[in-house]
Amino acid sequence: MKAAKMRRYASKITDWHLGLRRLNFFLVNSEVRSYHSVLRSSKDDYRHKSVAKMNYATSCVNLSEDPPKEKDNRVSDMLIDSYGRMHTYLRISLTERCNLRCQYCMPAEGVDLTPKPELLSLTEILRLANLFVTSGVYKIRLTGGEPAIRKDIEDVCLHLSNLNGLKTLAMTTNGLTLARKLPKLKECGLTSINISLDTLVPAKFEFLTRRKGHEKVMESINAAIDVGYNPVKVNCVVMRGFNDDEICDFIELTRDRPINIRFIEFMPFDGNVWNVKKLVSYSEMLDRVVKKFPGLRRLQDHPTETAKNFKIDGHCGTVSFITSMTEHFCAGCNRLRLLADGNFKVCLFGPSEVSLRDPLRQHASDDELREIIGAAVKRKKASHAGMFDIAKTANRPMIHIGG
Numbered sequence: 199m200k201a202a203k204m205r206r207y208a209s210k211i212t213d214w215h216l217g218l219r220r221l222n223f224f225l226v227n228s229e230v231r232s233y234h235s236v237l238r239s240s241k242d243d244y245r246h247k248s249v250a251k252m253n254y255a256t257s258c259v260n261l262s263e264d265p266p267k268e269k270d271n272r273v274s275d276m277l278i279d280s281y282g283r284m285h286t287y288l289r290i291s292l293t294e295r296c297n298l299r300c301q302y303c304m305p306a307e308g309v310d311l312t313p314k315p316e317l318l319s320l321t322e323i324l325r326l327a328n329l330f331v332t333s334g335v336y337k338i339r340l341t342g343g344e345p346a347i348r349k350d351i352e353d354v355c356l357h358l359s360n361l362n363g364l365k366t367l368a369m370t371t372n373g374l375t376l377a378r379k380l381p382k383l384k385e386c387g388l389t390s391i392n393i394s395l396d397t398l399v400p401a402k403f404e405f406l407t408r409r410k411g412h413e414k415v416m417e418s419i420n421a422a423i424d425v426g427y428n429p430v431k432v433n434c435v436v437m438r439g440f441n442d443d444e445i446c447d448f449i450e451l452t453r454d455r456p457i458n459i460r461f462i463e464f465m466p467f468d469g470n471v472w473n474v475k476k477l478v479s480y481s482e483m484l485d486r487v488v489k490k491f492p493g494l495r496r497l498q499d500h501p502t503e504t505a506k507n508f509k510i511d512g513h514c515g516t517v518s519f520i521t522s523m524t525e526h527f528c529a530g531c532n533r534l535r536l537l538a539d540g541n542f543k544v545c546l547f548g549p550s551e552v553s554l555r556d557p558l559r560q561h562a563s564d565d566e567l568r569e570i571i572g573a574a575v576k577r578k579k580a581s582h583a584g585m586f587d588i589a590k591t592a593n594r595p596m597i598h599i600g601g
């Protein structure tokens with residue numbers, strides 16, 4: 199029934215001509231390079247065999263997701279930058295591998311993957327995560343690549359959710375292999391889920407992601423609702439000439455379902471052929487939405503919130519805009535990033551990174567690691583450099599950073 203409803207919204211889009219849009223949107227579209235160089239994954243060196251036998255009494259489940267108050271003295275100096283921002287949110291990229299090849303996430307020719315021995319093991323991820331959580335991080339988001347393709351993803355969730363002090367364990371996923379894993383992931387302490395979906399039209403999905411799978415993503419959204427995630431967040435990168443005509447169709451999904459649709463301004467990353475002409479600004483999106491949904495009203499946002507949140511009268515779900523390009527939210531930034539290769543990144547758009555893996559493998563103590571992390575946090579800039587400078591600055595492709 200739900201799937202039928204979603205298909206009905208999708209089928210409303212009758213005047214769209216795929217070939218013409220392809221020309222409009224990706225002038226530089228080229229063949230997907232084959233991934234001969236991709237290293238095969240092998241089992242992580244830290245497999246806990248006992249997950250099925252363990253009690254899933256986690257420290258995350260059912261705890262409030264409210265961020266701590268501004269002057270929370272549980273946040274150590276290591277996490278406070280020179281502008282007084284408290285970094286209580288850590289995004290951990292669990293893998294550089296992905297089962298899609300989204301055009302805005304990686305270049306058409308693919309990316310070089312880090313050899314497995316140079317990636318953090320689960321033991322190393324847990325040690326660093328523990329260090330961050332005991333220093334004041336209360337929220338961890340798992341990213342990638344595609345985090346759900348890790349064979350040990352349930353173990354990862356179980357161990358992280360048991361960290362004392364962690365309130366939210368979230369995951370951003372493309373939803374391709376998620377549906378059947380969701381009940382177990384929820385049991386293992388995954389408290390919040392964001393599923394990426396940029397179009398309701400299967401043919402456009404295949405074009406953008408260079409893979410099939412639209413139906414599976416829709417299934418995962420339904421499965422997430424069915425197992426009780428509320429809201430289920432759906433991330434949609436809006437790109438002019440590709441999916442900007444679907445904004446109101448996406449909003450229809452919120453009418454009778456606990457979906458938070460999140461429209462994200464198109465951002466420049468290495469190799470994603472960003473162009474300001476493809477950017478649909480927050481104000482333009484808002485104009486279009488208000489015309490169709492006059493009952494749109496702004497919700498109160500927390501100072502560290504990245505999204506501008508709205509509700510439409512009578513709708514079960516909500517609508518948000520992530521305005522990184524036209525109205526950045528750096529002043530309230532509380533995010534840090536740990537990449538799959540162990541590099542630590544204090545800003546999504548800042549090119550500077552410092553390795554935590556190397557000192558970890560040279561037997562650095564927790565205090566020594568804290569010193570490295572604290573020094574990097576103190577060097578964090580007040581804000582990103584602006585979209586045109588970002589577009590010119592060398593950074594990693596999105597698939598390496600994890601968004």
Ligand code: SF4
Pocket residue numbers: 526527528529531532533544545546547548579580581582
């Ligand atoms: S651009 Fe950097 S400083 Fe600004 S919100 Fe994003 S991560 Fe934070």
